[in-house]
Amino acid sequence: MAIHETTTVLGDATVAELTQAVRGEVIRPGDPGYDDARTIWNGAHDKYPALILRCAGVADVMRGIEFARSQDLLLAVRGGKHSIPGFSTCDDGMVLDLSGMQEVRVDPVARTARAQAGTTWSTFDHETQAFGLATTGGLVSSTGIAGFTLGGGIGWLMRKHGLTCDNLISADVVTADGRLLHASEDENADLFWGLRGGGGNFGVVTSFEYRLHPVGPMVTAGPVFYAGDRAAEIMRFYREWVHDAPDEATTLLNLLTAPPAPFIPEEWHGKPLVALIGVHSGALADGERALRPLRELGDPVADLIGQLPYVAMQSLIDPLWGPGAHSYFKAGWLGGLDDAAIDTLIHYRDTVTSPKTEIHLQHIGGAVARVPADATAFGDRSAPFLMNITASTFTADGYDEAVSWAQDLYGAMTPALTGGTYVNFLSNEGEERVRAAYGDKYERLVALKDAYDPTNVFRLNQNIAPSA
Numbered sequence: 001m002a003i004h005e006t007t008t009v010l011g012d013a014t015v016a017e018l019t020q021a022v023r024g025e026v027i028r029p030g031d032p033g034y035d036d037a038r039t040i041w042n043g044a045h046d047k048y049p050a051l052i053l054r055c056a057g058v059a060d061v062m063r064g065i066e067f068a069r070s071q072d073l074l075l076a077v078r079g080g081k082h083s084i085p086g087f088s089t090c091d092d093g094m095v096l097d098l099s100g101m102q103e104v105r106v107d108p109v110a111r112t113a114r115a116q117a118g119t120t121w122s123t124f125d126h127e128t129q130a131f132g133l134a135t136t137g138g139l140v141s142s143t144g145i146a147g148f149t150l151g152g153g154i155g156w157l158m159r160k161h162g163l164t165c166d167n168l169i170s171a172d173v174v175t176a177d178g179r180l181l182h183a184s185e186d187e188n189a190d191l192f193w194g195l196r197g198g199g200g201n202f203g204v205v206t207s208f209e210y211r212l213h214p215v216g217p218m219v220t221a222g223p224v225f226y227a228g229d230r231a232a233e234i235m236r237f238y239r240e241w242v243h244d245a246p247d248e249a250t251t252l253l254n255l256l257t258a259p260p261a262p263f264i265p266e267e268w269h270g271k272p273l274v275a276l277i278g279v280h281s282g283a284l285a286d287g288e289r290a291l292r293p294l295r296e297l298g299d300p301v302a303d304l305i306g307q308l309p310y311v312a313m314q315s316l317i318d319p320l321w322g323p324g325a326h327s328y329f330k331a332g333w334l335g336g337l338d339d340a341a342i343d344t345l346i347h348y349r350d351t352v353t354s355p356k357t358e359i360h361l362q363h364i365g366g367a368v369a370r371v372p373a374d375a376t377a378f379g380d381r382s383a384p385f386l387m388n389i390t391a392s393t394f395t396a397d398g399y400d401e402a403v404s405w406a407q408d409l410y411g412a413m414t415p416a417l418t419g420g421t422y423v424n425f426l427s428n429e430g431e432e433r434v435r436a437a438y439g440d441k442y443e444r445l446v447a448l449k450d451a452y453d454p455t456n457v458f459r460l461n462q463n464i465a466p467s468a
């Protein structure tokens with residue numbers, strides 16, 4: 001039971017009225033299950049909402065927004081609960097929790113899927129892979145499709161099939177004034193533009209319709225690990241190798257401390273490693289050929305690249321990314337990976353403060369970069385790499401230190417960074433960083449915000465503030 005009391009006073013009669021009006025569950029402090037219901041993936045955000053509405057459908061979403069507005073409650077919107085900055089929870093406000101809405105309908109002939117906004121990638125992949133289909137999804141299968149898609153969506157299929165938002169055909173959205181709108185290229189096209197990268201700023205999406213592609217069910221994929229003292233050599237190799245990598249291959253380089261995982265020899269546990277990890281989503285023989293150079297750098301600590309089901313790859317690293325850890329991401333697009341940047345990365349890797357912290361260099365390009373820059377609200381598509389410093393600790397112990405270390409590393413990488421970033425990897429870094437993420441699209445997003453949420457009902461997000 002939570003010992004914290006929220007300061008928001010909601011009359012019992014008012015709450016009872018809401019409870020009567022919805023199909024879903026209303027949970028308040030003191031109710032059984034409140035502690036579970038208030039928890040999100042990131043253990044760093046321990047918040048106590050005054051009320052959580054577990055929506056059962058669109059009507060509940062509409063009623064919930066109306067309730068939050070009538071009671072002047074701060075509103076947090078939640079799908080898969082994987083917000084890094086913790087925007088899907090709040091103190092003393094209301095959480096609109098869509099995680100119970102997980103229906104997925106696949107049309108195998110049209111190769112499309114419509115999924116409710118509480119769906120996680122694990123559920124989505126399960127349903128679509130039954131037909132040998134998929135769209136770009138998360139590297140960790142417990143992540144929700146909602147926040148993920150609205151921010152862009154970087155995943156193993158992106159270089160072949162684009163970002164997740166590039167595969168969005170339409171969305172149903174409840175706006176701040178309670179209207180249910182359908183957004184697509186043909187209907188509310190301005191809103192549709194903003195939903196593809198602009199995050200949760202414009203309304204609550206209740207379902208997403210995606211384009212699907214034949215994938216797998218078997219793919220060539222997995223990680224290969226090398227000794228950490230070879231990080232410079234492997235980064236130099238990687239920056240060259242990516243030039244000729246086919247679109248089917250989406251890969252990343254990871255500077256990490258070996259976890260005590262069964263697939264890493266015990267003598268390496270706790271030691272620095274460098275991993276190359278990726279997926280080739282084309283023909284298996286092509287995949288084997290394309291990823292072979294990653295495995296031929298000599299003396300791997302462990303080589304797990306091989307043929308495996310796409311769904312297995314989609315959940316391969318789940319055990320290392322379970323809920324509860326304290327996590328802070330500091331990310332930015334890299335214009336390139338020159339020797340000075342490599343030296344900086346190694347210098348900081350050598351002083352890393354937590355064994356749970358990692359540095360990811362994600363190779364972009366391919367189909368992501370071919371979508372015209374102004375086709376969606378997504379920030380920058382031109383950078384070859386995304387650096388994501390995932391500063392994490394198992395508990396609150398050492399968290400502040402890990403955050404400072406990540407910020408210092410980011411600062412030291414400035415010469416190689418473009419200054420822009422990916423909104424879904426932003427922490428709570430303020431308006432300037434949100435502007436940097438959207439670059440010259442920011443003003444268009446403000447105009448959209450003025451049109452759809454002029455009073456900023458949806459402000460617990462990477463906020464685009466309305467002009468008034």
Ligand SMILES: Cc1cc2nc3c(=O)[nH]c(=O)nc-3n(C[C@H](O)[C@H](O)[C@H](O)COP(=O)(O)OP(=O)(O)OC[C@H]3O[C@@H](n4cnc5c(N)ncnc54)[C@H](O)[C@@H]3O)c2cc1C
Nearest residue numbers: 079080081082083087088139144146147148154200205461
């Ligand atoms: C372990 C982990 C792995 C990740 N891996 C990847 C990855 O591979 N690729 C990648 O691109 N990103 C990744 N991310 C980042 C991820 O995309 C974002 O955290 C994303 O917001 C998560 O979506 P969610 O629905 O799970 O989160 P939630 O916490 O439920 O929501 C996050 C935010 O999205 C908005 N939102 C959620 N639902 C709705 C809705 N229905 N309507 C409107 N707005 C809504 C709200 O603003 C909310 O605050 C990862 C994050 C974590 C923690």
